Amino acid sequence: MNLSAPAVGRTQSEAETEAALRVVAMMIARAEPCDAVLRAVAAQAARRFGPATADVIRYERDGRTTLVADSTHGPLAAGWGSRLPAGLATSVLRTERFVSASVGSRFTAASPVHVGNVLWGLVAVGSGHALPTDTERRLAELAELVATAVANEQRKAELTASRARLVAASDEARRRIERDLHDGAQQFLITLELRLRSLAERPALLPGIRAEIEDIAAELSDGLDDLRELSRGIHPEILSKGGLRLALRALARRSTVPVVMDLRIHSRLPEPVEVGAYYVVSEVLANAMKHGRASTVEVEAETSDGALHVRVRDDGVGGADLARGSGLVGLRDRTEALGGSFAVDSPRGEGTTVFCRLPIATMSA
Ligand SMILES: Nc1ncnc2c1ncn2[C@@H]1O[C@H](COP(=O)(O)OP(=O)(O)OP(=O)(O)O)[C@@H](O)[C@H]1O
Ligand SMILES: [Mg+2]
Structure with missing residues (x-):
C-alpha cells in the first residue's frame, strides 16, 4: 500500500482516499494500539487535504486539551506552522459540530469526535490553501475512525479492569474463608482436642475408655492438620503477614x-x-x-x-x-x-x- 504523500497542491483522489481509509480501518480491525491508529489518521488527514497539517486532540476533564497525534511526519503546508489555533478546539467544544475558519491565508477546519454520546475530542486540519468544499464529509469519516479506535481501547481497558476486580474479589473471599476457618472451626477443634487430652489424664478412667479417648484426640489432631493444610491452600496466611x-x-x-x-x-x-x-x-x-x-x-x-x-x-x-x-x-x-x-x-x-x-x-x- 502506497501511503506516500501526493504531489503538493493536489488533494487525494476518491480512490486514493478509499484505499487509505481501508488501511486505517484494517489497523483498527487488527486491534493495533490506539496511538498508532490515531497517528495514521493524522497522517492521512494531512495527505487528504493537500499540503496540510493535522492534529487529533482530546478534551480533558479539567477543560484542557491534549494533542494525542499529529502529522509531523506528513507534508507541512506552505506558510503554515505546526500548531492549529486554540480557538478551533474551543469552537468544537461549544458547538459539538464541524467548524471551519480562515485567517489571512490560513484555512482551518475541525470535526468533533464523539465516543458513544460523549464528545471526546476533535480532528483538525490546517492548510495554506483553501480547503475543498467536501471537507466536512471527509473530516467526519476520519473522526469516525478515531471514535472507533478510542472506543475499542476504552472497552479493552474496561475489560482488563473488570478482570482485575474479579481476581481481587475472589482473593478477598478466599482470605475471609481462611480467617473464618482459622478463627472459628480451627479454634473450636483445638479446644475440643485439649479437653479430650485432659479427660484422658483423669486417674479414675477405665483403661479401654482412656485408650478410646486418646484415639479420638489423635484423630481430631489429624483432622486439624488437614484443615490447616486446606486453609493454607485457600489463602496462605504467611503471604499476608x-x-x-x-x-x-x-x-x-x-x-x-x-x-x-x-x-x-x-x-x-x-x-x-x-x-x-x-x-x-x-x-x-x-x-x-x-x-x-x-x-x-x-x-x-x-x-x-x-x-x-x-x-x-x-x-x-x-x-x-x-x-x-x-x-x-x-x-x-x-x-x-x-x-x-x-x-x-x-x-x-x-x-x-x-x-x-x-x-x-x-x-x-
Ligand atoms: N511440570 C510438568 N511436567 C510434565 N507435565 C506437566 C507438568 N505440568 C503440567 N503437565 C501436564 O500438563 C497438564 C496440565 O497441567 P495443569 O496444571 O493445567 O492441570 P493438572 O495438574 O492436570 O490439574 P489441576 O492443576 O487442574 O489440578 C497436566 O495434566 C500434565 O499432563
Ligand atoms: Mg496442576
Missing part, C-alpha cells in the same frame, strides 16, 4: 522435590502481585511433583522494569499442556487479568519452564 519471599520459602520447605530459590525481591509488592506469584509457584511446584517426576526445581523471581518476573523450571519429563487441566490455564487467566503475561515451555524429555510477568506499577493504584 510475611510477604512473598517468606511465603515462597515456606512453599519450598514443604516441597518433596528439592527447590533451589533465587529471589531478588527487596520489598513488599502490591497484594494482587504477591498472591498471583505465590499461586504460580505453588501450582508449578505441585505439577513438577505430580506430573514432571522432576528431581529439582529452580525458582527465580525478580523485580525489574516495573514488573515482577517469575521463572520456575523443573528437570522432569516435559510435555505440559494447558489444554489438559485447569491449573495452568487458571494461572494464565489470573496473570493476564493483572495485565501480565504467562508462558509455558515444555518440550518432551527436556523439563518444563514456566515464565510469568506481573506488572507492579499499575497495580498500586
